[in-house]
Amino acid sequence: MIMSRIEAPRDEDTVAAGPLVDRLLGGLPAEAVLTDPDVTASYAHDMASFCPAGSPAVVVLPRTVQQVQHVMRTATELRVPVVPQGARTGLSGAANATDGCIVLSLTKMDRILEIDPVNRIAVVEPGVINAALSRAVAEHGLAYPPDPSSWEMCTIGGNIGTASGGLCCVKYGVTAEYVLGLDVVLADGRLLTTGRRTVKGVAGYDLTRLFVGSEGSLGIVVRAVLALRPKPPEQLVLAAEFASGAAASDAVCRIMAGGHVPSLLELMDRTTVKAVNDMARMGLPESTEALLLAAFDTTDPAADLAALGALCEEAGATQVVPAEDAAESEMLLQARRMSLVALEAVKGTTMIDDVCVPRSRLGELIEGVERISEKHGLTIGVVAHAGDGNTHPTVCFDASDPDESRRARESFDEIMALGLELGGTITGEHGVGVLKKEWLAREAGPVSMEMQRxxxxxxxxxxxxxxxKLF
Structure with missing residues (x-):
């Protein structure tokens, strides 16, 4: 992407040509302030569909905490809205610009400041890519478990903003469980430090957790202290085929009730399997109605997989195939990671739902999505972090077809309503953003919304x- 270098204000600029840019340039290098409309337009939105986005007045790319503080002081003085962004891989419109705003892109603040093997922590800036952190700590025999499907692109700051999950969260938990402390620039430019570097700490309100999942609405995260774990043994994966989503869900219930702790338990329905095969020719079994992927990273993963495979067979699995080695395991995981991209290729546009339900009701959610798909005549693939009930029903549609777009939106809303009916939540890891504002109010209720505001x-x-955003 070509960055525009700020020189003299131009007559055709509006907000960007006035006091705003002049003030920003007072504390930022010229190359960190972008005003070219073609460039700023590319920062206007994340990856969500049906979410309005405005035109930013300016995009800034700070490299230091002091520069972020300067931006927020300027914004406060001039009463200009600020939209913080990471890699814009989000799926709820939380990073979408508003008209006349400052887009504050934190991608240039991408340093890993410290890796401490004794205390098992990493200190990072918000623009660090998730996968880059994982590889860096692996060199010290450590692991940073949260691994969203977009881990090769998404940033730690974005992960914190949405409290994201990942494929291994069934065993290791989500981002919120790994954020020990934060440095946050507040709206008026003050720097707030929250949390700790210690294993334990209960001093005062837990402001760290308050910022995790706040989608940039409370402050700008500029530094994070993250908990690490010892690097686990290499995992082995098992694939189990089922004749229905309900049977696969029954297997999930048996596995969890049996006390097993897989490092991964993922589900792909027939539509998703076909989409992945069409995109990557991976040879996944398209005869299945539901493909369950399970993994263990224990000292004897083969034995654990054998026990889990027996439970799958009891639940009606038509075939259970353990991976023979790490390479075959990685192939299966890669198929799962590319699921959402493959579904997007079906029609060109997707609406990715993020409904999480109790594990015991996973089968009801899958069956309900099938009914909604038939009702609206749309392709809806379901991929899920089955071990924690977090499903991603993905509506495939042609955005150039108004009627199909209308049906897509209606089906999306019906899926969210179904999730709430089943005792679930409207989002397990993608956040609220713009896409689900009205649904947050329905789920949380008036008292909760009053407190949140x-x-x-x-x-x-x-x-x-x-x-x-949010409300």
């Missing part, structure tokens, strides 16, 4: 941090 008001009284 009060928290927002305490941290951001002028409502300049990511306005229009």
């Amino acid at each position: 009060a928290v927002k008001g305490a941290f951001d009284p002028l409502d300049i941090l990511n306005p229009g």
Whole structure:
């Protein structure tokens, strides 16, 4: 991407040609301030469909905490909204620009500041790529478990903003469980330090957890202290085929009730399997209605997989195939990771739902999505972190067809309503953003929304941090 270098203001610029850019340039290098409309337009939105995006007045790419503080002081003085961004891989519109805003892209703050094997922590800037951190700590015999499907692209700051999960969260948990402390630039430019570097700590309110999942609405994360784990043994994967999603869900229930702790337990329905095969020619079994992938990273993964395979057979699996080695395991995991991209290729556009339900009701959710798919005449693939009930029903549609787009939106809403009916939540890891604002209010209720708005008001009284998101 070509960055525009700021020189003299141009007559055709509006907000960007006035005091805003002049003030920003007072504390930022010229190459960190972008105003070319073609360039700023490329920062206007994340990867979500059906989410409006405005036109930013300017995009800034700071490299230091002090530069971020300068941006926020300027925004406060001029009452200009600020939209923080990472890699824009989000799926809820949380990183979408508003008209006349400052887009604050944190991708240039990408340093791993410290890796401490004794205390098992890493200290990083928000622009560090998830996969880069994982590889860096692996050199010390450690692991950073949260691994979203977009881990090769997404940033730690973005992961913190949405409290993201990943494929291994069934055993190791989600991002919130690994964030020990934060440095946060507040709306008025002050620097707040939360949390700790120690294993334990309960001093005061847990402000760290408050910022995790806040989608940039309370402050700008500029540094994170992250917990690490010892690097686990290499995992082996098993693939089990089922004649129905309900049978696969029954297997999940048996596995969890049996006390097993797989490092991964993922589900792909027939539509998803076919999409992956069409894209990558991976030779996955298209005769199956549901493909369950399970993995163990224990000292004897083969024995654990054998026990898990027996439970799958009891639940009606038509075939159970353990991977023979790490290479075959990685191939199966790669198929799962590319699922959402493959589904997008079916029609060109997708709406990716993120409904999480109790594990015991996973089968009901899958069956309900099938009914919704038939009702609206749309292709809806289901891929899921089955071990924790987090499903991603993905509506495939042609965005150039108004009627198909309408049906896509209606089916998306019906899936979210179904999730709530089953005792679930509207989002397990993608966040609320713009896409699910009305649904947050339905799930949380009026008292909760009043308290959440009060928290927002305490941290951001002028409502300049990511306005229009969440509520």
